[in-house]
Amino acid sequence: MSGGRWKVLVADDEPLARARLRALLARHPEFELTAECGSGAAVLAALRDGPADVLLLDIRMPGLDGIATVEALAREAPWSRERPPCVVFVTASEEHAIRAFDLDAVDYLVKPVDIDRFDRAMRRLLETLGAPSRTPDAGALAAADAALRAALQALRGDAPAPAVDAAGGAAAHARNGAGPEDGYAKRFVIRDAQGMYFVAVADVDRVEADGNYVAVVAWGRRHLVRESLHVLAARLDPAEFVRVHRSHMVRIDRIRRLEPCGHGEYELTLADGTRLTSSRSYREQMRRLLR
Structure with a gap:
């Protein structure tokens, strides 16, 4: 960081x-443009x-493209810092999205970039x-390692996979740390620039769709999961x-007030003051709360 x-x-x-x-970047005073390049080599x-x-x-550049550039950075490590730069890929095509996230990209923007x-x-x-x-302690590292090993075993079929439904799938079940006793998630595995960490479902206030992600809100902080809300909701x-709402799911005991808006819609006030409006498509779920 400079200044x-x-x-x-x-x-x-x-x-x-x-x-x-x-x-677009000029609208964000927290960031400073320090260099512009036309190729990966540059x-x-x-x-x-x-x-x-x-x-x-940009992913498609002459010579060394964006993905090859990041791979080269990982090999050469030309910075003298504790962590490498955060990467956001910008491209006209979504075909490289999976590879981009394999390289721990923070985000993936498709041209023309929307504000x-x-x-x-x-x-x-x-x-x-x-x-x-x-730096997690030895116990945390051991727990994380055991969880990841169990997830990999389930995905490979080396161990009995927990029961899942068509909407979820075994991969989502393993990633979201489902408990074998009831099939529902007990924790979320969150990836960031430093690696992975866990967020307990018991701490989650609400989840909401955010582009290609789901934002898991816990203790006032948003944790981004690269998953659809439809799949995550099934866990x-x-x-x-x-x-x-198609974009919102909330913990029931965080709801402090419900106000009918007509046409099967309700305005919800949550414990942290957040206000959401339910949609008519989910009015039956709201009615069940009131029975």
Whole structure:
């Protein structure tokens, strides 16, 4: 960070695309544009001259493309820092999305980049950059290792997989730490720039759709899971959570007030002051709460 602002490098072989990102970035005073590049090779050279906190990388560039650039950075490590730059890929196609997230990209923006979508990516970057580097104790590491081993065994079929429904699937069940006694998730596995950590379902106030992610809100903090709300909702106990909207699901005991709005809709006030409006599509779920 320089002068209290995070350093950003933008890379795209199209000058107009760089100008667009430059204009969008200028709306976020927490970030400072320090370099612009037109190729992957130029990115490597720029990072050898000086570190960056964030890379906004086009995937399709001449020579070394965006993904190959990140792979090269992992090998060369030209920065003298505790952690590498956070990466947001920007591209005209979604075909490389899975590979991008395999490289621990913070986000993946599709051209033409929408203002609101760019703003969400900046919020995710701030959450990631602001997260303290934590060194878990031996017990936490052992627990995490055991959970990940169990998930991998279930996915490979080395151990009996827990029961799942068509909406969820075994992979989501394993990723979300379902308990064998009832099939519902007990924790979420959250990935960030430093690795992975757990959020207990018992601490979750609500979950909401956020682009290609679901935001899990616990203790006032948003934790992003790369999953659809439809799949994640199937892992939550309906005795504890209720779906009130296509984009929102809330813990029942966090609801403090319900006000009818007509047409089967309700305005909900949660314990932390958050206000949501249910949709008519989920009016039956709301009615069950009142019985």
